[in-house]
Amino acid sequence: MSARLNRLTTLSALLLGACAPSTINLNVKSPPGTNLGRPMYMLVREVDPKQYANEAYSEVAEKVGAPDNTVLQTAVIYPGTIQRFQVKTPKEGGALAVSFLFTAPDGNWQLLLSPPTPTAVDVELAVSRILSDSVPPAIPSEQQQPAAPEEGKKGGGLEMPKLPEKMPELPKFGGSK
Template identity: 50%
Template sequence: MRFPWLLMLALALGTVACAPTHLSIHVNSPQGTNQGRPLHMVVRAVDSQRYMTEFYADVAERVVHPDDSVVQTLVIYPGEKTQTRVKIPEESPLAISFLFTTPDGAWQVLLDSPIPGRVDIELEESRIRTDAPSKRKKPKGEPKKEEPPKFEPPKVEPPKVEGPKVEAPSAGK
């Protein structure tokens, strides 16, 4: 072979440009999650149309009767952090569903292409936390974000109203 270094360079560039083949899922489940009861997590390869039209009962059935879409099921215990790793399907988004006893809000999330190598999910009592605070630190020199001034409604004294004057009838009439 004339240029073995070219082959090695091509292989090195090919591995850098490739998308991840596995997804690490990190789930934080506080003590009060699901009223303190374990719950199932179901990872499925589904297209966005199926994801949008499936009902909770359809997904729950996949725990007992998995179909070809199920990549993994796992029991999540409240008060514990859970980590798992799944193979990313080549041509399908991944849905990660949490089967709460009484879901109240977001109970599943869809990861579309390109799927990242890691996802962190924070659970609340009966839902997936969707408003996770940003942990970004402000760089030095960046001005503080000022709050808009607070306006209070003007204080208005109620008008003083006197009742009508009524004269007492005279006794001599």
């Protein structure tokens, strides 16, 4: 009986370990004006979420030239490209930081990926910050799924957000005229 229990325990551990993704597909969209048209570094590393919140840009930038054991991947991001990376996740399942080392960061320059680790992340960059990032949502359980709209009610009582009447004009940056 104990041999059978040992086999079941080992099998359970293997199956549970297989549930966590071993890699993350990271897609980075960098328009031509990103980082004022200059290449820059991206750094992916394992972090403690509490320390991540207090890290200075200079501390993170130092890890490009002298990576420590938390650094999982570095890459050069070229403006005007879409680059795809496969990043190995840490075995312990810790949080990951994806940092973009802009020449003159103005806003969000890094993002935190907390466990459970997603299988894919799409990041769009702007001139000197992360414009947006998207992580595919986890499949909700039956309890978390929204209720179906009641008969006779449009949208189940939910209202669509209002868009501004006039969208703000975006700044224009150098390029061909």
